[in-house]
Amino acid sequence: MTAALLVMIGLGLLLGLVLGVAALKFKVEGDPLIEQIDAILPQTQCGQCGYPGCKPYATAIAGGEADINQCPPGGEAGVKMLADLLGVEPKPLNAEHGVPKPKSVAVIDENTCIGCTLCIQACPVDAILGAAKQMHTIIAAECTGCELCLAPCPVDCITMEPLGEDIAHWKWRYPVVPLKVIPIQVAA
Amino acid sequence: MSLNLGQIFKFAGGVHPPEHKVESTEQPIRTVPLPKTLVLPLRQHIGHIPKILVKVGDHVLKGQLLAEAHGHVSAAVHASTSGTITAIDEQVIPHPSGLPDLSITLQADGKDEWLKHAPLDYQNMERAELIRRIAESGIVGLGGATFPTHVKLRPDARHPVTTLILNGAECEPYITCDDLLMRERADEIIQGAAIMQRLLGSTECLIGLEDNKPQAVAAMNAAVAKANFNAKVVVVPTLYPSGDSRRLIALLTGKESPAKGRTTEIGVQCFNVATAQTLYRFIAHGETVVSRIVTITGNVARPGNYDALLGTSVRDLLQAAGGIRDNTDDYVMGGPMMGFSLPSVDVPMTKAMNCVIASTPSLFPLAPMEMPCIRCVACADACPVNLQPQELYWYSKSNNLEKADEYQLFDCIECGCCSYVCPSHIPLVQYYRYAKSETIAQDRAKQAADQARIRNEERLERIEREKQERAKKHAERTAKAETAGDDNEKKAAIEAAMARAKAQKETVIPQNTEAVSPTVAAEIASVDAARAKAAEKTE
Numbered sequence: 001m002t003a004a005l006l007v008m009i010g011l012g013l014l015l016g017l018v019l020g021v022a023a024l025k026f027k028v029e030g031d032p033l034i035e036q037i038d039a040i041l042p043q044t045q046c047g048q049c050g051y052p053g054c055k056p057y058a059t060a061i062a063g064g065e066a067d068i069n070q071c072p073p074g075g076e077a078g079v080k081m082l083a084d085l086l087g088v089e090p091k092p093l094n095a096e097h098g099v100p101k102p103k104s105v106a107v108i109d110e111n112t113c114i115g116c117t118l119c120i121q122a123c124p125v126d127a128i129l130g131a132a133k134q135m136h137t138i139i140a141a142e143c144t145g146c147e148l149c150l151a152p153c154p155v156d157c158i159t160m161e162p163l164g165e166d167i168a169h170w171k172w173r174y175p176v177v178p179l180k181v182i183p184i185q186v187a188a
Numbered sequence: 189m190s191l192n193l194g195q196i197f198k199f200a201g202g203v204h205p206p207e208h209k210v211e212s213t214e215q216p217i218r219t220v221p222l223p224k225t226l227v228l229p230l231r232q233h234i235g236h237i238p239k240i241l242v243k244v245g246d247h248v249l250k251g252q253l254l255a256e257a258h259g260h261v262s263a264a265v266h267a268s269t270s271g272t273i274t275a276i277d278e279q280v281i282p283h284p285s286g287l288p289d290l291s292i293t294l295q296a297d298g299k300d301e302w303l304k305h306a307p308l309d310y311q312n313m314e315r316a317e318l319i320r321r322i323a324e325s326g327i328v329g330l331g332g333a334t335f336p337t338h339v340k341l342r343p344d345a346r347h348p349v350t351t352l353i354l355n356g357a358e359c360e361p362y363i364t365c366d367d368l369l370m371r372e373r374a375d376e377i378i379q380g381a382a383i384m385q386r387l388l389g390s391t392e393c394l395i396g397l398e399d400n401k402p403q404a405v406a407a408m409n410a411a412v413a414k415a416n417f418n419a420k421v422v423v424v425p426t427l428y429p430s431g432d433s434r435r436l437i438a439l440l441t442g443k444e445s446p447a448k449g450r451t452t453e454i455g456v457q458c459f460n461v462a463t464a465q466t467l468y469r470f471i472a473h474g475e476t477v478v479s480r481i482v483t484i485t486g487n488v489a490r491p492g493n494y495d496a497l498l499g500t501s502v503r504d505l506l507q508a509a510g511g512i513r514d515n516t517d518d519y520v521m522g523g524p525m526m527g528f529s530l531p532s533v534d535v536p537m538t539k540a541m542n543c544v545i546a547s548t549p550s551l552f553p554l555a556p557m558e559m560p561c562i563r564c565v566a567c568a569d570a571c572p573v574n575l576q577p578q579e580l581y582w583y584s585k586s587n588n589l590e591k592a593d594e595y596q597l598f599d600c601i602e603c604g605c606c607s608y609v610c611p612s613h614i615p616l617v618q619y620y621r622y623a624k625s626e627t628i629a630q631d632r633a634k635q636a637a638d639q640a641r642i643r644n645e646e647r648l649e650r651i652e653r654e655k656q657e658r659a660k661k662h663a664e665r666t667a668k669a670e671t672a673g674d675d676n677e678k679k680a681a682i683e684a685a686m687a688r689a690k691a692q693k694e695t696v697i698p699q700n701t702e703a704v705s706p707t708v709a710a711e712i713a714s715v716d717a718a719r720a721k722a723a724e725k726t727e
Binding site: 038041042043044045053054055124125126127142144165166167169170171172173174175 | 231281283284285287289558615618619621622624625626628629632633636637638639640641643644645646647
């Protein structure tokens, strides 16, 4: 009886020790849910969701403060992926936060730019190159199209230009039934 | 005639559509007259776009380098004839999108004058140097894939090549340019193979042809005997797509190529016969790639094979083939299985263009309405890559791209066998193409998002770091000022500074009221008097 009791207590202590060590050793840094949500968000860093970037929005969703339909650049597809991840019903995008637009990049009119560096400070991904009283230019490959540089520009020299299609980025279309116009033979 | 059949293996699936090769094989290869204008797109190969070396207005000679290979995988572009560069701009190129791409327009001067060129002494040349020279030649795989040839000829210590395979199968219906090339220029092909063999250090050379080209087989056998080159012509049964390099390797060696790797991993390297011939022309004559043989067939007056300069417009090619006949409504580049409709006849011939078919509604009738899939799996039986086309179809159609990828969508070679056998007339390959390009676009977007995330995080880190540095500097300065000494010392420093400023002010005196002429002095005096008066008045 005593032996059995001691064995059980001993086992309990041993397993408790193993679990305790494992909990310390394999501790997960940060909230994995935030990372998963952040991985779905488009990383435009535009702030249209009402948070100062994608990571803060992801944190807010994980904390239950924000809804999943506040990201226009992610579109309906993004909302659906978030709904799948979080196990909730997908819902249409909230129009209050804007509407999805075609992917664009900012373009600086270099003749008008006065070199004030305000846009450089606004760019969330450091995609604008320039210095005080020097002409600024956008690194198009790094621009996320967030439009945050438009408002601070004192001379309105930045415009958003939609990305056109070129051979390198062309996509095959979804197959549709081809239609051909056949002229009607009118009987004489 | 006895054919050396050797040992032939098999690949799964395959189809045998009507060949339609006779129409274009009745005449020898003819030359297309020199056109007035040639358009040379820079993107005529797989890989990086080459770097332009000329500018508008330059006079160039035939074979002159216009754009050099730029990057690891790239190919050069040369002038196809002598003339003047009249434009470097975007022109419509033969591509299913119909979009324009950067091209060089060359106005021919009619002399067709070659740049001075000489054969390469390849027997006594360093291998690396020879590869570098081939990279300048602009040679790409002429079977249609247009992969830069010099990249495939580079020695790879990890995967030595033991078997060189020349692909003369030409399995796609209508296309006969390789057939005619083998009939007429077999010697040059064999010489090219010998050069490739030397570069790769392979010990065996197999040349694969389908059994529907007996004349080409005879010509190749004769050329091999004459050259005393250790190559074996292997005749394979006519079954589409035996001309796909991995299918041909399986047929000739019985070896399966790794799906995610290169064929060199099983010790095999495969080239098209036209590529070998072009390599021979470059090594033995110094001629860069300026022309190719193209099959012009279908609804034209004189179907056949034509030797044309790169950049010749399809309109000129059709003209050379006697012009189109009535009812022509479309122009297909490539064959009916894998080809696509050209956006216009005013596109230039590129290195990839092996065939143009003038089509009519009766030649290639509009596909019947797509019917529902009846799960007959005829497509799976026909698939030469052992995929499950019906599953790929479901997943591609429903945009379930992850699942499609799990079913190895990217192993699909888009040969079209599944669409060909489908009793419901489902354009299966189009669904796969759509799913593939959509997956690629999503991967690109994902990469861009990851990049943006990293840049955003680094920016926030930098701002935080700068803030802390500033705070640290500020703290240091205030600490320094506090420990600098008592008030007296500070006061003394301020007084000294004030004294310095005063002394400086005294030494600086206005210069323009001294040493002036008497008239100016009088003027100054009168103004001063007027000022005094005015001051009195206001008081």
